[in-house]
Structure formats: C-alpha cells, structure tokens
C-alpha cells in the first residue's frame with residue numbers, strides 16, 4: 208500500500224492533522240493500532256478518567272476542523288475562573304476570563320469525547336483510515352519509508368508523521384534522540400462528586416507532595432462532579448491507590464481542604480507515572496514528530512494536547528504553503544519550518560512548568576515565602592494576571608491560521 212502521507216497514530220493530535228489536510232488533494236493514510244469505531248455516546252454514562260482542559264485556541268482549531276459541534280453534542284464543561292493556592296502558606300491567585308473580556312477560559316472535555324468527535328469528522332472525509340494497524344518496523348528506502356505492521360502488511364510513503372504518543376514507536380524505530388527525565392511523581396486521575404457545586408471554576412492546590420487539581424465536569428447541568436489530577440510521590444500514590452473508595456475520598460477531601468465540601472463519590476482510579484520527554488529534533492528528511500511523540504509535559508498546566516493541536520495546525524499550514532509553491536513536502540528544508548515555529552513555544556511552556564513545579568516543591572523557608580508573596584503579589588496586579596489569562600487561553604504567540612480569530 209502506498210500513500211503521499213502516512214500519519215501513525217489516530218489519537219487527538221494525529222486525527223487533527225489528517226483533518227487539517229483533508230482537502231489538500233494528498234492521498235493520506237491515518238493508521239492506528241486501535242479499532243477506530245464510533246460507539247453511540249450515552250450522556251448519562253460515567254465520566255472517563257482522562258480529560259483535557261481545552262484552550263480557546265484548541266477550540267478554534269476543532270471548530271475549523273468540524274469537530275467542535277460533535278464535542279458540544281456529547282459532553283463538555285465550560286469554565287470561566289481558576290483558583291490556585293499554596294497549601295502550605297497563604298498565597299493564592301484567582302483568574303477570571305472576564306479580566307480579558309472573554310466569556311470563558313476554556314472547556315474540560317473527556318479525551319474519548321474529543322477523540323469520537325474527530326473520528327466522526329474523519330469518517331465523513333476522504334482520509335483513509337487503517338484500524339488495527341500496529342507499526343512494528345521502519346526502514347528508509349530510496350523514495351522515503353517502508354513501514355511493516357505487526358500483521359505483516361507493508362506500507363510505503365515519502366512522508367511519515369509520528370503522532371503515536373509518548374512512547375512513539377516511530378520515534379524509537381527512526382532512532383530520534385530525546386531528552387527525558389522522571390518527575391519522580393505519579394498522577395492519580397479519576398472523577399469525584401463533591402458536596403458543593405464547582406461554580407464552573409478550575410481549582411488547583413499546591414501541596415508539599417505535588418499539585419492537586421479539581422477540574423469542573425458537567426452532566427445534565429449537575430455541577431457537583433470534578434475530574435481530579437493528584438500528583439504525588441510514588442510511595443504516596445501506592446498508598447492512595449490501595450485505599451478503598453471511602454478512605455480515598457476522605458484523604459482527598461483533606462488534601463483539598465474541603466474547598467468543595469466533602470468528597471461523596473469516587474469513580475475507579477488510574478495511576479500514571481509522570482515523565483517529561485522532548486525530542487531533540489522534531490524533523491528530518493521525510494519525517495516529522497507531533498504531539499506527545501515530540502514532547503510530553505507535566506499535566507499541572509493541562510497543556511499537553513493544546514500544544515499538540517498547535518503542532519498539527521502549524522505542520523498542516525507549512526505543508527499546504529509548500530504544496531502551493533510546488534516544493535517537495537518531504538524535504539527537510541520544508542519540514543524545518545514547522546520545527547522552527549513550534550520548538551521554541553513548546554520548550555518555553557515546558558520550562559515554565561518545570562520551574563513552577565520546582566518552586567512549589569521547594570521547602571527552604573525563603574523560597575516558600577517567595578512563592579506565597581509572589582502569588583499574592585500577582586493576584587493584586589490586574590495587568591500581570593491578564594497576561595497569564597491570555598497565555599491560558601492559548602491566544603498569544605505564533606499561532607497557525609486555524610487558531611486565529
């Protein structure tokens with residue numbers, strides 16, 4: 208089988224890239240080891256533990272790709288405010304969309320909802336989908352790449368895009384170097400029902416062990432459910448995972464200072480080891496890495512997939528421009544334009560998250576004082592806060608046309 212472009216990984220980011228290029232006239236093959244089938248969505252179903260905080264920039268991209276209506280038709284939770292505070296001090300900061308005359312800061316959406324809405328749009332397009340296709344071997348040829356799947360099928364393409372997630376097989380098989388480090392943290396994720404409504408606010412408490420987030424969920428107008436992301440050291444994660452639901456609810460409520468009252472119900476928990484990884488290069492001739500295949504970032508800012516959607520938007524834009532100019536799309540010179548636009552932005556976001564994480568892990572009193580004073584100081588500076596809010600909306604920097612107003 209031969210295609211002009213093969214995208215490995217039909218996750219959120221790979222699917223977005225395929226949709227952004229669907230009218231390019233390129234013969235695109237999007238393959239995934241999963242089934243790529245659309246199941247009917249039950250609005251009463253339990254929440255999926257993995258959710259994403261989608262920025263306004265991601266919303267715009269998804270609107271233009273024809274997937275946003277599919278998200279709204281399923282389930283999403285808009286939020287307009289954010290409360291962040293230091294659990295071992297007095298520092299706190301409050302962000303509101305209204306400070307930059309915006310209605311919302313973003314939406315919390317279950318990953319499977321985003322995925323299904325993208326798949327729905329893909330099924331209505333001319334993009335060829337190849338489900339049950341697990342990449343096993345990769346070889347450079349005179350005209351590009353030969354891919355071998357686990358079932359023995361062979362595929363050929365001049366241009367390959369890795370969108371196969373944090374443990375990317377493409378990145379490994381192509382021998383792309385990465386820088387990586389453990390956060391020595393695990394994240395426990397689940398959904399919980401609280402005694403008090405979340406008020407369409409994203410809540411984040413920094414504890415001595417790591418950040419704890421309560422992200423607002425909505426089901427039939429009920430505002431009592433939140434998705435939680437609790438980062439903690441492996442030993443504590445092990446202890447928390449071993450507790451029964453009532454014991455976990457109790458500890459969670461205490462760690463969250465009962466800001467939304469008692470935790471009344473807890474869904475099944477997932478524990479995910481956190482690792483930051485960044486590919487040293489995003490491109491080489493005939494190859495580009497996007498989304499988590501190129502970078503994984505601490506979930507504390509909820510930016511992972513937002514960065515991935517921007518990667519997809521910029522790569523599509525670079526390829527469409529090159530096509531208009533009659534350039535060879537697989538040329539490293541062309542693909543480097545994508546790397547030049549995205550790498551500085553992704554690195555800056557990762558560095559910011561890293562310093563934030565370190566600052567809140569710090570125990571020496573001067574640093575504690577600094578972060579408490581810093582949070583409260585920023586809280587009193589409307590211009591500085593507006594800057595943060597614009598950053599959170601994802602509307603600053605070098606945006607692809609898909610994300611612009």
Ligand SMILES: Cc1cc2nc3c(=O)[nH]c(=O)nc-3n(C[C@H](O)[C@H](O)[C@H](O)COP(=O)(O)OP(=O)(O)OC[C@H]3O[C@@H](n4cnc5c(N)ncnc54)[C@H](O)[C@@H]3O)c2cc1C
Nearest residue numbers: 216218219220240260342371372498499509510511512513
């Ligand atoms: C605890 C936690 C909380 C998070 N919260 C947020 C948040 O609030 N906001 C946010 O923006 N981000 C968040 N993230 C990050 C976000 O989940 C990721 O950035 C996002 O899922 C990356 O999407 P992707 O499409 O690049 O990769 P993935 O979602 O991993 O998709 C990869 C796809 O490739 C396929 N695949 C893998 N290997 C192969 C192979 N060998 N052959 C064929 N197919 C293959 C897989 O089946 C999958 O469909 C969070 C992450 C964690 C761990």
